[in-house]
Amino acid sequence: MRSLYRLGLLLLPPGFRRLYARELLEEAGHELSEHRPGLRRTACAVWLAADLLRTIVREWWDVIRSESGNGLVGGVLVDARWALRSLRRSPAFMFTVTGTLALGIGASTTALGLFDAYLLRSLPYPDSERLMAMWPEQNWSRSMVEMARDGLPALDDVAGVGGATLVLQDGGEPVELFAAHATVNLLDVVGVPPRRGRGFVVGDGAPGAEPVALLSHTLWVERFGGDRGVVGRSIELGGDGHLRRTVVGIMPEDYLPLQGRGVDVWVPVVIDPAAEEYDNSYFMAAIGRLAPGATPARAATDTRSWADRVRESQPGWFSAAEVARATAVPLAAERTASRRTALLIAMSAALLVLIVACANVANLIVARTTARERELSVRAALGAGRTRTARLVIVEVCLLAAVGCVLGTLVAYGFVRILEARMPAALPSWGLSFDLRWIVGAVGLASASAMVAGAAPAVQAARRDPAAAMSGGRGASDRRGASRLQELLSAGQLALATAGIAAMGLLGRSLVELGKVDPGFDRTNAVTFRVTAPPAAYPGDDDVVRFFREARAALAAVPGVEHVGFGSRVPLGGGDSRTTVAPEGMERADGEPAPEAWHRLVTPGYLEALGTRILDGRIPIASDDRDDLPKLVVINEAAARLFWPDEPSAVGKRFYGPGRVEWLTVAGVVENVRERGPRSAVLPGLYIPHRDWPWRSMYAMVRTRQDPTTLVPALKEAIWSVAGGVPVTRLQTLGELVERGLQPARLLTVLAAIAGSVTLLLGALGIYGVVSHTVARRTRELGVRAALGADRSQLLRGELEVATRIVSLGLFAGLLAAWMAGNGLRSVLHGVGALDPPSFVGAVVLLGTVAYAAASIPARRAARVDPARVIREE
């Protein structure tokens, strides 16, 4: 109990503590020792605590009072006391200001925190700033990686990694795993060794080597119970030509795979220069580690010239345009490139809110300072200097900003929790931690806000001329300056609000336009899911083809199913497979590379189930699927235009296809499908029969006559009737896929809507404040005029003059701001110009109406002023 008292003594002012702490402690000890432990002693302790608390308050108060007026610290303390007292007297003012600031600071802190997480923190690899994303726009082949390893002096080493799907059947239900298909040097380049066992060695990537695998920590714990004995064991992990693999190591728990979280297993890429796929299978992303002394810029130029050399030796591989984009960028920058625009927009929106909030606060303070004119004048007359008055304003702003900062931090924390719960995709894959940096950010923003919000009122307060103020209690010139300032601030707010609302209009209209884009398929009543042919029961290519044929038949038998087929990918599902093709009869210049097209492997029924319209020819049916007939293929409109621009019909034409397929004959042409979302470019595409290239993991596409979700259990049962327990994953309706494609645009629109409405609200509050303030100051004049016979509408018009001035200035500046905002948003808009008239006109009309409505409330009140009362008050 004594030690607790001793701790309590630390709260006393240092001066007092130095003088009396020892005696206080002695006295308290005496007191306590007089009582035996028990109720009386507890009562005594409570009494001592109360006495100490009272003393702490009393002594600090003494310190503040005695320091008053002495030096800067003392002066500030007096001001703080005075400001606190006066703020307590006007709670509405305090709540408005701190609430406004908290919102602005909270939003900006969140944006700043995300900005920091995405762009400033390094990736969790050793010397991660020396890791480079190599030619990120290009999918790499094995041969490219091998050539780059030797041909790029600026880089120590280059590794490639792609994705693959494997099936794990070891002990229990088969599960589909996401595998990183990596060159054996990947972990050396990244610089993270496995936690247990060994990484890949060169021999693992040799042709005919024993197949091996590295497990993720999660998989190891969840599937193998963290058993150390699994290292060295052969497990049933197949789906890529193997049935079993030997586990050689376990990755660390905190390792962030290059493809993001969710990688379960790493398997080595086999390098066999004699194999066909050595050159023509482009499936990897490449990363390199800078050689000692090399700079990222040098790596970029080296990569560019290397790509030129590759093109010289292998002219068919890339086009000149592709080579021109060859570069190397720091891995961290490449990771965040896709988010940069969204981040900048979020950041601008948050800052917009904060700036408007600051303007609002400044305005409120100017209004308050002017309203307290007599009080301030008396202070000035009693000797308070100009700086003193200004300091008073600054101290008050700082107090408000401090409260805003605390609340704003809470708001930011709330935003992060909401994002975590509702929009995990908006957060970085390597996690977001709300830590000291966020607090520092909030404090920084609060200080900046205090400066921004306090500067104008402080200057205005310092300009106050005490003599003029005292003569009759109203310094006319001062007041004119103050109201000018208020009007400017209010107009500025309206301008920013106009920009916010216009941005909201632009993004909203763009979202509507995006929703209208024909995706090239029918999004209603269709469901898709992914199935992998179990490698144990269906080991070979023919077995895989058989599996999907049986699965298709089983699904088609489910009542309510209209069309069903399998495809290697689904629209908007991500992923890409591009290859070059050689169309028969297509003329191209020497050295010009073959045209490129994406391809989907499809079974019969897929295109019908997708609901893609056929434009020419026909879609092959199941009976075409025979070895003695020509291999039939469907291409999209873009491919038909590119390959045979002068032919009326592409049907019956042939081309030499990608990968394992050879001559393909066009059976039909279908409309273009927006594979990568409504904003993506339409590229030439091929629908190649799955039988010719039997992938093991395929997406079922099922078109139903009713709501497809009601059929899901029956569809799963149908799959399991073919192969019991096979995992059915990534189940989604096409409608959901389309929705997900719109999500980034929706998120931006919501963001702009929030920023727009908050700025609008603040803008309305601002002009309301200014007008009510002018009105309040002129109540007497209005009363006299009313008494002299001025009618109400005349008075109202007079009062609205101020509003008109503010609104016209605000809207004019607002149009400029909106134009700038529109330009900033240009890259994310679709089907809407940056100068979209409806959005701009809408913003102006809305702002004007709201601003006038807000201004007319106090103006009307003024016009109803009772002349008798005013004159009595005189």
Added chain:
Amino acid sequence: MSDETVPPAEFRILLALVDGPKHGHAIRLEVRDRTRGRVDLGPGTLYGAIKRLARRSWIREVAPPAGREGDGRRRFYELTQDGREAASEELARLAELMDMAAAKSLRPAGEA
């Protein structure tokens, strides 16, 4: 005579010191005994009051009187001339109040 009153705790300390220097603990005991335990100054209250009295120079710290050095590190305080005057003035103020009350036949509680 100033209108200022001496706060009760401080007045009690002044009274306790009228008959000679005492240390803080002794002051507290005296106050407690004289009021039969009714008024007990907490340590913070006691030393806070001592600090303010010392600052107004109504009391001052003195060396322990002869024979009391054994009290060790305890600091002794004695009444200054100013302190004695302030106590008298406060007493006069209270007496005036007593007279006023007596004139109206108001008697202190507990007196017959």
